[in-house]
Amino acid sequence: MSTQFEWSDVKSSNEDTPSSSPLPPLPPISESMATLPSMGASTGQAQYTTALEGDIAIAKKIVSFSLSLIMIASLAYVGFVIFDGAELTGYRPGGAALESQEIYDDLIQANKVSLTGAGVTVCIVDSGLNKDHQDLDNLRVSKWKDFVGNANLPYDDHGHGTSMAGILVADGWMKGIAPDVTLLVAKALAANGSGDDAVVAEAIDWCAENGAHIISLSLGGAPGLLPFNFGAERSSAQAAEDAVESGIYVVAAAGNDGGEGDDGDVATPCSETAVICVGGVTQSGTHWEGSSVGDNNGRLWPLPIITPRSDPHKKPEIVAPAESVAVINKEGTWSLSDGTSAATVYVTGAIALLLQNNPELAANGSQGDISSINQVKQWIQQSSLPKANQEGHDDNYGYGLLQIKALIEAANPSPESITVES
Numbered sequence: 344m345s346t347q348f349e350w351s352d353v354k355s356s357n358e359d360t361p362s363s364s365p366l367p368p369l370p371p372i373s374e375s376m377a378t379l380p381s382m383g384a385s386t387g388q389a390q391y392t393t394a395l396e397g398d399i400a401i402a403k404k405i406v407s408f409s410l411s412l413i414m415i416a417s418l419a420y421v422g423f424v425i426f427d428g429a430e431l432t433g434y435r436p437g438g439a440a441l442e443s444q445e446i447y448d449d450l451i452q453a454n455k456v457s458l459t460g461a462g463v464t465v466c467i468v469d470s471g472l473n474k475d476h477q478d479l480d481n482l483r484v485s486k487w488k489d490f491v492g493n494a495n496l497p498y499d500d501h502g503h504g505t506s507m508a509g510i511l512v513a514d515g516w517m518k519g520i521a522p523d524v525t526l527l528v529a530k531a532l533a534a535n536g537s538g539d540d541a542v543v544a545e546a547i548d549w550c551a552e553n554g555a556h557i558i559s560l561s562l563g564g565a566p567g568l569l570p571f572n573f574g575a576e577r578s579s580a581q582a583a584e585d586a587v588e589s590g591i592y593v594v595a596a597a598g599n600d601g602g603e604g605d606d607g608d609v610a611t612p613c614s615e616t617a618v619i620c621v622g623g624v625t626q627s628g629t630h631w632e633g634s635s636v637g638d639n640n641g642r643l644w645p646l647p648i649i650t651p652r653s654d655p656h657k658k659p660e661i662v663a664p665a666e667s668v669a670v671i672n673k674e675g676t677w678s679l680s681d682g683t684s685a686a687t688v689y690v691t692g693a694i695a696l697l698l699q700n701n702p703e704l705a706a707n708g709s710q711g712d713i714s715s716i717n718q719v720k721q722w723i724q725q726s727s728l729p730k731a732n733q734e735g736h737d738d739n740y741g742y743g744l745l746q747i748k749a750l751i752e753a754a755n756p757s758p759e760s761i762t763v764e765s
Contacts, residue, residue, distance in 0.1 A: 520692025623665020
């Protein structure tokens, strides 16, 4: 049987207990004790208050310090993931990179074509390739050749080659122009971005010998890349000329010395007649001021001597994205890059899509010789978008801005022979 207790029950129980003895009386308070001032209580209270205030001050400092750490960590995280500066790092590109990609895809009609470059072999001659970037997870390099260090596996100790390859074949946050091409990579530039012209020529020859339909040369078209060391051996210009004679498309950068420091013509081997030479534009489609100008009237001085050029071979033939272009980096990050190097790869990708749609134009096709290249250059002339009030070729703007859908349509007047998005 349970019993319920209340505090009143306890009190009654104590009072009714007969065996309880009365408590002895308290001793009297001495007179001296009674006259003591009440200083002890006040002092204790003051000491307690002082200690409490000290504890609160310490707690405030701890909280303030912790909040500062949190703010610093938060700002670092924002900068790590979102900051749109020279280098966009983190697990994803920043907003500026994604926006740049979207702007340029729209500008050159990349988002109007559903082709992917499948069945077309592209060889990139550059500083190498780092395949570890997450946007290259599905990439398979068909063949690799290191003309600098003789390494058996792909690497990139400069970074330029990785960035250029991403524009072509990235398939993650960044979307390459022709992600399904068969990729060959030739490393011809050293860690500082320099390279011997004879080594570049050897790399071009290797690309041709290993079945390349297109050779992409962003050489000389990137800030920070040093000029070639020219010698008496076989030149990159000769190698490029031999490649186009066999029906291989060679796409090269116009160069980045535009403006007051321009030497008056596009870079080598972009200056070769049948090579497709690429200048650059900004996100608004205007001429990028760093893009090299072409000399199409001819000159005797300064050297080299330039003979007058005629259509469709005036330099540059075409312009493409070159300012604040979203690229991947060898460190696994993303950034925005300037230069006709990037523009070159956009055109390389466009030619790859054209060859996928029209395989007979490739070097191993029924029409695979220099006549096919000349025909494609005429389509480039017809399909490129000229700048406002432009008539004919412009020494800065070429025949106009790359228009991928229009280029493929120029080669395929019959609608059923083209694969595009509506």
